[in-house]
Amino acid sequence: MRLIPTPSQTAGPFFKFGLDRPEWADLTGGGKATGEKIRIEGRVFDGDHAPVPDAFLEIWQANAAGRYAHAEDRQAKPLDPHFRGFGRCSTDKEGKYHFLTIRPGAVPGRGNTLQAPHIAVRVFARGLLKHVTTRLYFPEDPLNKSDPVLGSIEDAARRQTLLGAADGADGAVKLYRFDIVLQGKGETVFFDV
């Protein structure tokens, strides 16, 4: 017997009081998590390249060792009690969001492949009847060349939309800029997950 899954509906413009938890934009447990701290900043744009001020993002990632805080990740790598790997942040009036997190380690892919370090990202907003899903990769990572997901995108310009842009540092914390374009010129690659 199969039950029909409950369909997705837009989060609409008024989710803030229900879902906004600014503390979830810091994944480092107030700095206690193990690994290299990084900051991710970006903006969300629509098809007119206008900022989207009523979106929110969620991210999901492995810890510094490349292990997910989840029972189905049975790798013999350390778990970090201070790192859960999940974050949420709303966009502001200029469409900006930010996360403070830890650089993730590499995780296994399908078969005997290895995935380059990445962060799964999804966006919810008014006008999105279902959320969009993308991934953030790190531009300098040598594993990107052999990453099976990046490799599945033939168009190099499109592949580029999944790479954060190294943009200096705030003290010891490296900054990666990751803009998301929902539609049109420079449209981010979104995945059917």
Next chain:
Amino acid sequence: MSDVIGYERGRAGEDPPYLDPNYGSTVKRAPAKPLVRLEHTLTEVTGPGFADGWAGPDKTDLTRQGKSEPIGARMIVAGRILDEHGRPVPKTLVELWQANSAGRYLHEMDQHDAPLDPNFTGAGHVVTNDDGDYKFVTIVPGAYPWRNTHNAWRSQHIHFSVFGPGFASRVITQMYFPGDPLMPFDPIFLSIPEEAARNRMISAYDPTLSVAEWALGYRFDIVLRGRLQTPTGI
């Protein structure tokens, strides 16, 4: 590393399209390029857990957040989070938000000329129990106008956000009320092509859930995508 067991995918007809011209806000926000199919990896089958109380104490009674009770018809909404194979989803986070009984949200951008209720935020959350059950006490939300087209009104609805066990199981949806005459005119409700799937979003009045002299009861089960029965690919 053996291969992971992925999740079932949404089926055309049961899920909304991105672009739906009847819902104007999709026109500039819907991706124009085809999505890239991603075979599920460890990234997609894992996801955040909430069993340890990380989301904070449950907030299940929306009628007791102010100095006195909010205005409106008191209601109980309860149900079970299941997957499409009928298995309960325990210990997952369910968040809800809604307009007050006059159809107004506590939100700076909601300019609907209807009163705010100082005793109602319209926000709650709960972690499901071991059987996947959840329950909230709230107020029946009012219908509200929106500017999609001239004189357009949203059906009465409650927004629900559910995680499920993995990144791929996540859904945000809306719960509707049986018999609401606005549904046949609501492009967001109608964005789901198949009627059977649309009906999944309509709660059921449940006399066994109503409490005499106190509150109406509505049952709303939420069905998440399930696991594939066998591993795919090597």
